[in-house]
Amino acid sequence: MSQSTDTSSMSLTMYRISSWLKSPRPYLMFIGFACILAFWYFSVEVWKLPRFQDMPGLTEVFSEWFSKDPYYGLSIYTPEYYKHIGISLRRIAFAFFLATALGVPLGLFLGWSKTLREYIFPLFEVFRPIPVLAWVPLAIIIFSGSETPVIFLTFLASFFATTLNTMLGVESIDESYSRAAYCLGASRWQTFLHVVVPGAMPFIFTGLQISIGVAWFSLVAGEMVSGQYGLGYLINTSYMMIEYPKIIIGMITLGVIGYVTSALVRLAGDYMMQWRVRELALGDN
Amino acid sequence: MNMIGEMADQSTTRGAIRIEDVVKVYDPDGAAVMAVDHCSIDIPAGEICMIVGPSGCGKTTLLNAIAGFHDITSGKIYLDGELLCGPGNMQAEPGSDRIVVFQNGALFPWKTNLENITFGPMMAGKLSKEEIYDKARSMMEDAGLSGTENSYPGEVSSGLRRRVEIVRALMNDPKVLLFDEPYRALDSLTKSVMHEALLEIYYKNKVTIFFITHDLEEAIFLGHRLIIMSSRPCKPKKIVDVDIPHPRDYSVLTSPRFREIMNEAKGVVNEEAKKAFEAGEKEG
Amino acid sequence: MNINKLKKKLPGRATLRGVIAIVAFVIIWELGARSEELFGYRVPFLGLVPAPSAVFVSWGTLIGDPSYWSSWYMSFLRVFGGFLAAMIIGIPLGLFMAVNKTFYGMAFPSFEVLRPIPPLAWVPASIIFWPTQELSIAFVTFLGAFYTIVINVLGGARSINKQFLQAAQSMGASQWDMFRRIILPATLPSIVVGSAVGMGITWEVVVAAEMISGGGSDGGGAGGGLGFFIWSSYVGGSYEQIIVGMISIGIAGYFSSELLRQLGGYLTPWLKTR
Numbered sequence A: 001m002s003q004s005t006d007t008s009s010m011s012l013t014m015y016r017i018s019s020w021l022k023s024p025r026p027y028l029m030f031i032g033f034a035c036i037l038a039f040w041y042f043s044v045e046v047w048k049l050p051r052f053q054d055m056p057g058l059t060e061v062f063s064e065w066f067s068k069d070p071y072y073g074l075s076i077y078t079p080e081y082y083k084h085i086g087i088s089l090r091r092i093a094f095a096f097f098l099a100t101a102l103g104v105p106l107g108l109f110l111g112w113s114k115t116l117r118e119y120i121f122p123l124f125e126v127f128r129p130i131p132v133l134a135w136v137p138l139a140i141i142i143f144s145g146s147e148t149p150v151i152f153l154t155f156l157a158s159f160f161a162t163t164l165n166t167m168l169g170v171e172s173i174d175e176s177y178s179r180a181a182y183c184l185g186a187s188r189w190q191t192f193l194h195v196v197v198p199g200a201m202p203f204i205f206t207g208l209q210i211s212i213g214v215a216w217f218s219l220v221a222g223e224m225v226s227g228q229y230g231l232g233y234l235i236n237t238s239y240m241m242i243e244y245p246k247i248i249i250g251m252i253t254l255g256v257i258g259y260v261t262s263a264l265v266r267l268a269g270d271y272m273m274q275w276r277v278r279e280l281a282l283g284d285n
Numbered sequence B: 001m002n003m004i005g006e007m008a009d010q011s012t013t014r015g016a017i018r019i020e021d022v023v024k025v026y027d028p029d030g031a032a033v034m035a036v037d038h039c040s041i042d043i044p045a046g047e048i049c050m051i052v053g054p055s056g057c058g059k060t061t062l063l064n065a066i067a068g069f070h071d072i073t074s075g076k077i078y079l080d081g082e083l084l085c086g087p088g089n090m091q092a093e094p095g096s097d098r099i100v101v102f103q104n105g106a107l108f109p110w111k112t113n114l115e116n117i118t119f120g121p122m123m124a125g126k127l128s129k130e131e132i133y134d135k136a137r138s139m140m141e142d143a144g145l146s147g148t149e150n151s152y153p154g155e156v157s158s159g160l161r162r163r164v165e166i167v168r169a170l171m172n173d174p175k176v177l178l179f180d181e182p183y184r185a186l187d188s189l190t191k192s193v194m195h196e197a198l199l200e201i202y203y204k205n206k207v208t209i210f211f212i213t214h215d216l217e218e219a220i221f222l223g224h225r226l227i228i229m230s231s232r233p234c235k236p237k238k239i240v241d242v243d244i245p246h247p248r249d250y251s252v253l254t255s256p257r258f259r260e261i262m263n264e265a266k267g268v269v270n271e272e273a274k275k276a277f278e279a280g281e282k283e284g
Numbered sequence C: 001m002n003i004n005k006l007k008k009k010l011p012g013r014a015t016l017r018g019v020i021a022i023v024a025f026v027i028i029w030e031l032g033a034r035s036e037e038l039f040g041y042r043v044p045f046l047g048l049v050p051a052p053s054a055v056f057v058s059w060g061t062l063i064g065d066p067s068y069w070s071s072w073y074m075s076f077l078r079v080f081g082g083f084l085a086a087m088i089i090g091i092p093l094g095l096f097m098a099v100n101k102t103f104y105g106m107a108f109p110s111f112e113v114l115r116p117i118p119p120l121a122w123v124p125a126s127i128i129f130w131p132t133q134e135l136s137i138a139f140v141t142f143l144g145a146f147y148t149i150v151i152n153v154l155g156g157a158r159s160i161n162k163q164f165l166q167a168a169q170s171m172g173a174s175q176w177d178m179f180r181r182i183i184l185p186a187t188l189p190s191i192v193v194g195s196a197v198g199m200g201i202t203w204e205v206v207v208a209a210e211m212i213s214g215g216g217s218d219g220g221g222a223g224g225g226l227g228f229f230i231w232s233s234y235v236g237g238s239y240e241q242i243i244v245g246m247i248s249i250g251i252a253g254y255f256s257s258e259l260l261r262q263l264g265g266y267l268t269p270w271l272k273t274r
Helices: A009-022 A025-046 A058-065 A079-112 A114-127 A132-142 A147-172 A175-183 A188-225 A231-240 A244-272 A274-282 B059-067 B113-117 B119-124 B129-142 B158-170 B188-204 B216-222 B250-254 B256-278 C002-009 C013-033 C035-039 C052-063 C066-099 C101-114 C119-129 C133-158 C162-170 C175-216 C226-236 C239-267 C269-273
Strands: B017-026 B033-043 B048-052 B074-079 B082-085 B098-101 B176-180 B208-213 B225-229 B236-241
Touching: A009 A025, A025 A058, A025 C101, A058 A244, A079 A114, A079 A147, A079 A188, A079 A231, A079 A244, A114 A147, A114 C013, A132 A147, A132 A188, A132 C175, A132 C226, A132 C239, A147 A188, A175 A188, A175 B098, A188 A231, A188 A244, A188 B119, A188 C119, A188 C175, A231 A244, A231 C119, A244 A274, A244 C101, A244 C119, B017 B059, B033 B059, B033 B236, B048 B059, B048 B216, B059 B074, B059 B098, B059 B176, B059 B208, B098 B158, B113 B119, B113 B129, B113 B158, B119 B129, B119 B158, B129 B158, B158 B176, B158 B188, B188 B216, B188 B250, B208 B216, B216 B250, B216 B256, B225 B256, B236 B256, B250 B256, C013 C035, C013 C052, C052 C239, C066 C101, C066 C133, C066 C175, C066 C226, C066 C239, C101 C133, C119 C133, C119 C175, C133 C175, C162 C175, C175 C226, C175 C239, C226 C239, C239 C269
Parallel strands: B048 B208, B048 B225, B098 B176, B176 B208
Antiparallel strands: B017 B033, B017 B074, B074 B082, B225 B236
16 A cells, blocks of 8 residues: 655656756746847947946857967966866855854754743844954954955854754744654653754755855855955956956856755755655655 | 443553543633533543534643643642643643544654654653663564664655654653644545554554544544534533444444444534634734 | 732742843953953953953943934934935835735845845945945945845745635725735834835845945044944044944944834734734
8 A cells, every 4th residue: 555656766756857847947047148248248338338347258258268368367278267266155055064064053052941042042133233244354453464354254154144044944843743753752852853954954054055145145255355255256356456357257157156055955855864865856745 | 331341452541541520721821712511521541532613613722731741720630540731730740651543743853753652751760771772672573664764854754753752652651641633734545544554553552542633434433432523612512422342444434333423423523613714813 | 919019020930030141241241351450360351351340431421412412313313314215225125015906026036145245345346336335325225225124025925825715705895905004004114114124134234334434434524323333433443432332332222123123013903802
């Protein structure tokens, strides 16, 4: 009387991709992109609108980006480009993982223990409204060097987001699950491990996606103000040195990498929560 | 005199519940809503006791008090002669001697069916893993669940989920099973299948069953006794004995005795339902 | 009975615990910040921070200083300006995307591609494009809140129970009716949530933009704002003022979000009955 279906996640993905290709969606998507790129191209290079005078044009940016011998020295063929990317990624990875390692346990405990929450959460809420970037001068004062303040800021932003979302996740877990666990004879600690932690996972991963978003936000700001190298630094210096195409290259690169890192977090979540993927795929029954 | 005595060949002395003059008032210093009003019920061991009443009248409060999720304001509750809660300790400890089957199901979605079922004994840690898993597999087979061991609850039908939940409870050899309108969300066809399955399980594992429902047909089909509760505050209004012999099957539903009991109970239930409706009770 | 009613008026145990933690924190801060003069040994990190007592004194002086309050005013202006612009453009855009599948197919992927670019990365491009520095800050501020609002509006509109729409149709509602009387109110809660989150982001962006343009150019062409206040306090060496600025922004941000929540509660009274 088995009612489970034996879909592997691979065949499910294949099915999804093929049905996506058959729908109008990919074509509409391209039309959308084309419109924006066309607008950019026309407004700068063809119609030469006054506002867009100093803006680098589509052809200029793309020819620069993909040229083997770029005029301003930055393209996908130059090692410097990857140096900036690598340094930004390294900073994000360090700050994000540290924030996750500290924020998830803290969030779990805050959600689980009423006593702890009553002590710590008000203090947490006093700090949270302070914009992360307002910490810049203080961070520069406290930490020596130009690297640590940047990582500290990124960490801080990520930490608040992760902790808060984890805590809210624990609070959103249906009470019945922990009650069932107690009925079945589990101790408080066992219930925490077997109910709270897995139950909060979907919320934790949503929080992590938000967290990596704010991490990039803070990193870029930090790099623009302090620190050497990195995509934020690249954008800022390119502006100061009037090498405008590099600004756009930097922005697009940021967008792509930001999207990829966020997708990686989401995939990690899907991998760790196989049960949810299968549940969502098969719909309610 | 009562049905339980007649089933004494497999009688058990475990799981007798005694509810003595229990009162539950929510928010005593504020709104002071009385949910349970001097309720006294005696449930012998091994009985299927159906608690019938309109929505929101406080039946779940009683169940929660027995299970240990809520405290009571006054009164006492005994299990097999031992005090669960009463003066000195107004809230019972949840434990595997009284296991709840929840209204919307509380199977852990992140564990497979087999992992769910073995959860209780694994937490207790008294038996070895092989012993626990063997017992689980054979219980699943008994309940017609073979083949679904490694599926997640989200992948199988809700009827099947209910059965898994009941097996999960039975793995811990409880004295009492507390059901909180577990079949409320199922369509009536699945419900009938569930009823027969529940009775099958009951005949193999003697436990006391405390079953809350608002479905009169379900109550008469399953139960040894119906306790019809008044609308809020909750208090036993009428007790109906169902003297149809066990083991029962679906043919019982069309027997004349079934109709008679239905008539006896229906008038009272309708009266209380009307009162609840007029009081604007939200569904509990 | 009377004693119990009195108990309700006094702060509860929960509030007490929160206050204890905050007080403990301030004490540790004070001791750490003044560790050098108190113990002859400078605690790492904390020892470099200005002490709360000094901050408090500094704040006392600033309260009488009009330029401090004009910083508040400037920042608030920018925050609400950018936020309003984001709502005016974002809400209709989000609703239109929710209602019209073709437009959604075209616009949403592009939207999602642009979204990961942090608003601050737009600052140089924005400065190049807009004639005044004020407008360039406004644009970046707008972007910050815009994404959040659109996402929330979309989410809210798409989760409307189809049966509401079907019920209205069977009662003879026109397209416009359905939009005005069902889709709009049903999306309101999501708009409110999106606004509260977007407000936080807006403050982040405004402060950052004020610091960057203040720090980058000389004399701060855009003039003032709390972000600029913090930066110039740093540059000018009055470290206590930095912390005054930080706390001020925190309070300002909290008030703006609270204002939005109240407004939201006023617009969606039905949520309170749930």
